[in-house]
Amino acid sequence: MWGAAMAKKSNELTVTVTAKPPTPPPPAPEYSLTIDSRGIEDGRTYPISVHVFIDDVYIGDTPITRKVSAGSHKIYVSAEPPYSFEFWGDGSTENPRVVNVDRDMTLTAYFRYVYQGLSLDSIDQYGLRCPTEFYIDDKYVGDAPVTVRISGDHKVEARSKMPWLYQWWGWSDGVTENPRRINVSGYVYLVAYYWYIGY
Numbered sequence: 001m002w003g004a005a006m007a008k009k010s011n012e013l014t015v016t017v018t019a020k021p022p023t024p025p026p027p028a029p030e031y032s033l034t035i036d037s038r039g040i041e042d043g044r045t046y047p048i049s050v051h052v053f054i055d056d057v058y059i060g061d062t063p064i065t066r067k068v069s070a071g072s073h074k075i076y077v078s079a080e081p082p083y084s085f086e087f088w089g090d091g092s093t094e095n096p097r098v099v100n101v102d103r104d105m106t107l108t109a110y111f112r113y114v115y116q117g118l119s120l121d122s123i124d125q126y127g128l129r130c131p132t133e134f135y136i137d138d139k140y141v142g143d144a145p146v147t148v149r150i151s152g153d154h155k156v157e158a159r160s161k162m163p164w165l166y167q168w169w170g171w172s173d174g175v176t177e178n179p180r181r182i183n184v185s186g187y188v189y190l191v192a193y194y195w196y197i198g199y
Helices: none
Strands: 030-041 044-047 053-055 057-062 064-068 071-079 083-088 095-103 106-114 119-123 132-136 139-143 146-148 152-160 164-171 180-184 186-198
Touching: 030 071, 030 095, 053 064, 057 064, 064 095, 071 139, 083 146, 095 106, 106 180, 119 132, 119 180, 139 146, 139 152, 152 164, 180 186
Parallel strands: 030 106, 119 186
Antiparallel strands: 030 044, 030 064, 053 057, 053 071, 071 095, 083 106, 119 146, 132 139, 132 152, 152 180, 164 186
């Protein structure tokens, strides 16, 4: 028409599809975990304060409550000398122990006042506590500080949890061997000394 060519009309339709982003999973439920502690002495119990670790992280002293995600968590409690861990209120004697948290929970740790036994601690040159595990007769008995009810001759070993930061120095009674032997008669308090070298 009019000598001009007619443009051909296209019947093609371009459709752009945008993918819907995946729905993120709902957050894991959280519950309140309360840790408390009691001392045991001469047939009576009374409140004491002990150190609490959840999943190897120190969170404070008892009584303490923290929100934790549902699932399994490692719980460890440690008392200043001369208290020795005895049992949990639910009957467990494991320390550390693994707890499956599926509701709000309260756990109470019981410690016995020790008249005969061995208290172990670990300190650096600045008087600060070192992260140290203790073994008696090659059996793990706890992190510093820890008290055990034993007597007689035993093998004692201190193992730094951060050997790249702490260098072995010696024991508070002058012995430098580690592991070493010790005879426990009555109550003994022994400190493992380390040099902090993490400058």
